[in-house]
Amino acid sequence: MRKIDELLAQKDLTDEYRYATAAERRQEKFQKNWQREQKKIVKRIESFWSKVIIKGPDDCWEWSARKNNKGYGIFSPLKYRSAHRTSWFIKHGEIPKGMYVCHHCDNPSCVNPSHLFLGTAMDNFKDAVNKGRIKPIHLRNR
Numbered sequence: 001m002r003k004i005d006e007l008l009a010q011k012d013l014t015d016e017y018r019y020a021t022a023a024e025r026r027q028e029k030f031q032k033n034w035q036r037e038q039k040k041i042v043k044r045i046e047s048f049w050s051k052v053i054i055k056g057p058d059d060c061w062e063w064s065a066r067k068n069n070k071g072y073g074i075f076s077p078l079k080y081r082s083a084h085r086t087s088w089f090i091k092h093g094e095i096p097k098g099m100y101v102c103h104h105c106d107n108p109s110c111v112n113p114s115h116l117f118l119g120t121a122m123d124n125f126k127d128a129v130n131k132g133r134i135k136p137i138h139l140r141n142r
């Protein structure tokens with residue numbers, strides 16, 4: 001009888017051991033993947049800033065690579081497709097769903113994070129009206 005108990009105890013130990021090493025291996029694999037992932041992201045962020053003409057803190061920082069027909073910079077290796085949204089993402093994290101990244105400076109190719117602000121579609125519209133980019137229909141004939 002004692003022999004069986006001993007054997008069972010031993011079996012528990014080896015199971016535990018096996019479980020522990022498997023968990024360790026998983027952990028190691030996760031860390032390696034995570035490090036690889038982080039390096040990739042750092043490289044992409046560096047590549048982003050290498051395309052920006054960075055000036056003084058209050059100046060517009062022009063996007064020097066590809067732009068769309070409205071003048072917005074295009075950069076897609078990170079989460080978003082446009083450069084100004086990517087700039088906001090690098091500084092603040094994910095853009096809340098349905099929100100717009102707007103320009104204080106009204107310069108579509110600017111990616112200076114301090115010139116960018118988050119707004120709703122309505123904020124973006126009001127901003128465009130205030131800056132004269134859009135004329136509301138009821139004002140057009142005046």
Ligand SMILES: [Zn+2]
Nearest residue numbers: 060105110115
């Ligand atoms: Zn600007």
